[in-house]
Amino acid sequence: MNIPDFPQLSNADRKFIRSLHTRKGRDEAGCFLAEGRKLCQELLESTFRTAAIILDNAADRNEQLIASEFERCGVPVFALGGREFEAICDAKTPQGIVGVAEYPKSKSEAVSETLIILDGVADPGNMGTIIRAADWFGFRSILLGKNCADRFSPKVVRAAMGSIFRCNIIDTPDIATAITQDFPRFSFFCATLDGSVALEQCRPKKQFGVIFGNESHGISPEILAVASQTFFIPGDGAESLNVSVAAGIALYHFSRCR
Amino acid sequence: MNIPDFPQLSNADRKFIRSLHTRKGRDEAGCFLAEGRKLCQELLESTFRTAAIILDNAADRNEQLIASEFERCGVPVFALGGREFEAICDAKTPQGIVGVAEYPKSKSEAVSETLIILDGVADPGNMGTIIRAADWFGFRSILLGKNCADRFSPKVVRAAMGSIFRCNIIDTPDIATAITQDFPRFSFFCATLDGSVALEQCRPKKQFGVIFGNESHGISPEILAVASQTFFIPGDGAESLNVSVAAGIALYHFSRCR
Structure with a gap:
């Protein structure tokens, strides 16, 4: 040839x-x-x-x-x-x-025991890196809210390093409604800078989801209002962690709770 | 004005x-x-x-x-x-x-109880993100080997989000020599894809360092040869984790061992 x-x-x-x-x-x-x-x-x-x-x-x-x-x-x-x-x-x-x-066929019915939700993760590199980490830890059902980067943009696809082909990624116009209507039996844990408990105290007992927010503004108030729990990652120096690093740490923790 | x-x-x-x-x-x-x-x-x-x-x-x-x-x-x-x-x-x-x-004055004498070493982390975004995470978890002595991105490049400085001003970052021409000669009392833990123990089994009992390698080639063999221990982050999907995500997860773990 x-x-x-x-x-x-x-x-x-x-x-x-x-x-x-x-x-x-x-x-x-x-x-x-x-x-x-x-x-x-x-x-x-x-x-x-x-x-x-x-x-x-x-x-x-x-x-x-x-x-x-x-x-x-x-x-x-x-x-x-x-x-x-x-x-x-x-x-x-x-x-x-x-x-x-x-584009793959939407498979919204095929949500597993665990769910990742991204609320306005806007940087394509961050989104791709989170998808890659989610795949690594076996969290392959990912809900994207409005104002997220486009999962099919070349930068997201590159940063996800092939994980885009293994994850079931679903666009959702309204995360708060999805949480209450589509996943009533799930517990939802929100990564925030001032969460009510430290990450290691999160011990989900049933089906659960983990929610990460926008690089500047975090998770929207209407989503925080319907989620079960907020958590923080203990630290003492920098003002915040990069959202893809925070997601990696949280998914590492939650992967050991399953 | x-x-x-x-x-x-x-x-x-x-x-x-x-x-x-x-x-x-x-x-x-x-x-x-x-x-x-x-x-x-x-x-x-x-x-x-x-x-x-x-x-x-x-x-x-x-x-x-x-x-x-x-x-x-x-x-x-x-x-x-x-x-x-x-x-x-x-x-x-x-x-x-x-x-x-x-540029700050070099302060190589001021190394604390813990040390981060980067061996050829080449992407400025990754390096800045690792410095930011190291600062978050209070690991503020960072050794850079050859072939790392320049810590003062605008992209590193931006990704580090101000942590560049709080960390003691030292260029080192030869990491393996630094490990054996300058830090003989430290244990060194290397992040690899095929490490000998899972991250959570790493329990340093004294002064220690954590080493992260190049995005494609990992940690150099001559450094692996003189380090105390290799570890992996358990996962089952993607081929690998982004190095800044892996570093964030490892630093989260080690920050709880101090």
Whole structure:
């Protein structure tokens, strides 16, 4: 196999792929980008459908092998020259392969015993890092409230390092209503700077969720009002912890309570 | 007070400040930038010396108040117009105030009972986030090996959220030698993916250090060879945790062992 065997990506398709750099373009197409070897390999092994693979003319042997695996599965593979390839990528220093993945079907019924809720986590790096940590600790049902970063933005997908393909991530317009109506039997624990108990005192006895808030404003009052408990992570120095670090610490604790 | 009272920043000084965007420029000048209200406020309250403050002509009331506090302490304050102000900032959407801080005196003798060591943590966001978490948990002696991000790069300073002013951060050309020669009485615990014990089994009984490695390659073999113990953070999903999340979890654990 060599790269010139693949058809060149058309101008119209290049424009389409660049449209996936914006949330509007992604939502209209129902597709997002998985950039680089690792994410394409994870996409290949996932249950997500792949609309197309684009290979840089200078792709290395590993990238070519991944592309040929996709081709074997019936996914169309296209080639594209250096600068034009870079233009379809969001990464500053792209690797030689990009996948166009389809949005998964919503699986809101498939919520497990535990739930992570993000209320306005706005930084894509933070959101992706939290999804990666949630996957690590086996919390794979994640509810996103309004004002969160878009889970399918290239930065979130990169920071999540493939965990995006393993987690059941659900957009929820109104978290407070979801808590009271959809999960009446769950206890909910909110990470706050002035929580009523220290993290290690949280000992859920049944189905539970953990809620993390916005980088500047924390968790909305209407969500705090319906949650069971607030907790803090004991510390004595910096003003606060980065939300993805706080989430990692809390999920470490709660993973040992299951 | 109003902003035109301050002298305009000269062209030569603008060039000098832009030189602080690079490590070479910072090391030559022995200065780095603290951008934005929060960092300038932290700089004001810190033991660091401030060479100058630059205020955007459109600075808001809070920023003007911080600048006048600096002026009262004898720090020269300069004004600069919109676009030219943006050009001296590293942040994409700068606030209206920037401080030029001097490098602190090295204080390698002042190492406390506990030590954090970073071996090649290369991403500035990760390094800043780890420094912030270390400060939160009261681990304020931090050794940086070769190939770490520059602690005074604008991205590290921003991600550390002022913790850079409270931690004693020491560059070390050879971590393995430092461990054996400078800290012979310390136990050292290394975060690895295949550590010999789970994090919660680490129970240091005396002075100790915790070591975190590079985002891709982990901790160097020569450091692993001289450290007391490796540990892992139990998980079952994602391939790995982000190093700043792993550091946050480990520091949470070790902060409860002191």
